[in-house]
Amino acid sequence: MSKKLDIRWHGRAGQGAVTAAKTLAELISQEEGVYAQGFAVYGAEKRGAPVIAFTRIDDKVIRDHSEYMEPDIVLLLDPTLLGLVDVKEGLKDNGKVIVNTSFDKEQVIEELGLQGYDVYVVDANKISIDALGRAIPNTPMIGALAKVTGLFSKDEISKGVVELLEHEGKFPQKIIDGNREAIEKAYEEVK
Amino acid sequence: MALLNDLAKKKEGLVNGHRLCPGCTHSVIMRQALAAADTDKYDIVIAAATGCFEVSTGLYPYTSWNVPWIHSAFENAASTIAGVEAMYKVWKKKGKTNKDIRFIAVASDGGTYDIGLQALSGAIERGHQFLYICNDNNAYQNTGNQRSSATPFGASTTTSPNGTIIQGKTQPKKDIMSVLEGHHMQYIAQASPSNWRDLMDKVKKALDVNGPTYINVIEPCTTGWGFPAHKAIEIAQLAVDTCVWPLYEVVEGKVVINYKPKNKLPVEEYLKPQKRFAHLFKKGNEHLIEEYQKQVDKHWEWLLKREESGISY
């Protein structure tokens, strides 16, 4: 079975969409025989501007360096981007969409015209504020993605992200614990 | 300071056979500087900016240098010596040398006041150990006497010529010493080859500072300034005696004037023997000399006041 999976992330500069895309690439690549690529479309965006990032996963070496993608999964990191970005662009017919929102699924499908797609919602902002005191939705969204795709178990994904954060060596224990909590909660709550 | 006889016994760092004009003071200044260097204690490595001095002393396959010497371009003597000095730190750290080496960058006013100012400022800010000597000949002499920001008010150069409407350079000379002062170096000074003992003292002091230092030296140019070759040192002396070129140091921000002429000569004495100022002496141009005198007096008074105040950084 091919592991090929193309993922697109929509967020705002400063929310960690690029970090999330790259973190996922790093996590997935730790598995033997799996390749990944993480990149973003860069402008001169300062904090707040909409940004797009990509993750490619494959069981072959990834050679394509173009920005073109027909994603299997699209993640919307910022609820305020609802309706501002074209989530469906290039999305495969049976594609999945994961939205960070406090709305329920039906409302989101209605709002974005996502009838026929596999839509999931998770309130990553609330989870993040509860666990970390700030709305940094990128790590909980990785937790939600792990659940939706089945790429990682809850333990695997929370352990993986925590190890990466620890490796960075610049985060206090409180932040690391908060991230662990946020990931696990998002993993459980995504629906 | 040792007697001249003792210095004359030393092996010279700069030798003859170079192609400088007869009466050029570039080599006079460098001979004095290298004689002052305490070469029993340390070795010297030099980086030179492109210019008269560089093309005349390093003309393949000849070199007039008895010390390690590098030239790469016009605007980068300071960043080049910074690189050499950085490598010296590595050699020291790795035990590749146990020698004490001191570094000198040499450039003229073009490579210092103008095109090389950025590299100089950067290298000073980073704190490399080097003495930067600027041989200020008041114009781009290597390319044929074009005006620089070091060209004094009123001087006729090939790009600030005396004409029927404009009489030479209309702007005063840049006060590079003040520009450099802003870097808060431990030691900067102004010197003249006419006052060799003073110049040598300054070089010796500067080379003993473990950091960047700067010496601005007047470098009379027989060709560009228009005076007979044998007058070169005399012109430098006149610059000093008229206070056109005050001899002073700024030590940790504190001004020390090294020479106060008992009889401060009028600027005419300095201007008169030089062709570049000849037009100032034409009837109707008296106000230009007055203006020149005013500028010189103003700066001299300011220096005196600074010395009197005794303030440092």
Next chain:
Amino acid sequence: MAEKLLDWNEVLIGATIKDPGNSRSYETGSWRVERPVWNPDECIQCMFCWVYCPDSSILVDENGKMTGIDYDHCKGCGICVEQCPKKSKALTMLLEADAKGKSEEEIRKEAFSK
């Protein structure tokens, strides 16, 4: 002087020169129109000529005392004469044309008789 110059595959890489101070072999004395002439009898060994010479052309013995002029390199600028502090100068200029074919003694006589 028909010296054979090196071919491209003989030159040292990077145009590096390994022979320090080799410009001494290039004689700039031929540039001279006038020459300084030294009178040892008048010389007080102040060495001002040495410290002001642009062409390192004041010959010095092992005691650091002046012994004459390096005419192979002296360009005849005349700074030494100008800076010689004695009223009755120990150095004076003489046209090369007037020195031609004469002995050192004759040159000195010629120069200082003026």
Next chain:
Amino acid sequence: MGKKVALTGNEAAAHAIRQINPDVVAAFPITPSTPIPQNIAQYIADGKMDTELVTVESEHSAMSACIGAAAGGGRVMTATSANGYALMWEMLYIASGARLPIVMAVAARALSGPLNIHGDHSDIMGGRDSGWIELVAENSQEAYDNLIQAVKIAENKDVMTPALGAFDGFNISHSIEIWEMEDDDKVREFVGEYEPLFPLLKTEEPVTHGAWAPPDWYFEHRMSQLKGLLNAKDVVVNVGKEFGKAFGREYGIYEAYKMDDADYVIVAMGSVCGTTKDVVDSLRDNGVKAGLLKLRLFRPFPYKELADVLSGAKAIAVLDRVSPAGAQGGPLFNEIRSALYDANNRPPVINYSYGLGGRDTQPVHINSVYDTLKKIVETGKVEKQFDCLNLRGAWG
């Protein structure tokens, strides 16, 4: 044993430099190569390397300080992009003329104006005649591998010429990819110790660097310099083999991808080659004899080798990630066409500009190039010798 890592191209370059641990790095930050000096500064601050970092005030001073340091006597590296590279221009020629084996990482980027911070080859193609060895990477792995090899190539006694290792700005510099990082010790062992020829700091043997060469000397020095650059070609091959033995990834001066029986051939450099390989595979699946010649060594240009491998093609398209700037085509096109002039078989060669200032080049665009090559072979006619990929509005 090396380990699999997921890091960006800039991080690959920074790690290569950390492992090489040069004596001096003098650098000035510029997008997209900025993370390289940043990471180096952090490695030094954390005691992971002990390079002397000179944080200069401009790229001109960066290369000047590199020259001073290399002439001083030691191993020197730097990194830059685009306008920074352009600001170094004067000093690039001086570094190569002085035969100082400085190694530079270049995250290749468009030159202003208008200002653009994204990937193309304007910098390294603009400086192609500055006398530097130019190696171009397809991906992060090659960016890393090339820098390590560049040190050995540049410092080879027969070469003694500065070298740059380029990789595409953003496409590679800012993209996380999976690549093998080798052990620090093994990398250090591979690059070995460098013995400078005429170090300024050996004060007991004073040398003069940078004397000016009058008309009766300059020509000889330039040709002596050229010889060093040309010698690099064989050294690149040898070092590439050695690298293969040490780390299992062998390199040559080019990579011939499905070229053996290829009728339709694209010649290109950099990250677009990866995208092109995917397209070649899908065309091959459909029975189209497509091939890719990926050039790794642009300077010295291996014209004979390229003519040999290309002369079997029926039609060739050369992709230049620069504007031809008034020439008949881009620099790679002109070199390739010139190389083929002496070949027995001279297939038609067309040229595309692509990817300027970060313009995306997608499989669909590469497919269109192969379609055009097929059409040329079928009709025997070249309609457009030069065209653009993914440009709004038809060119011409």
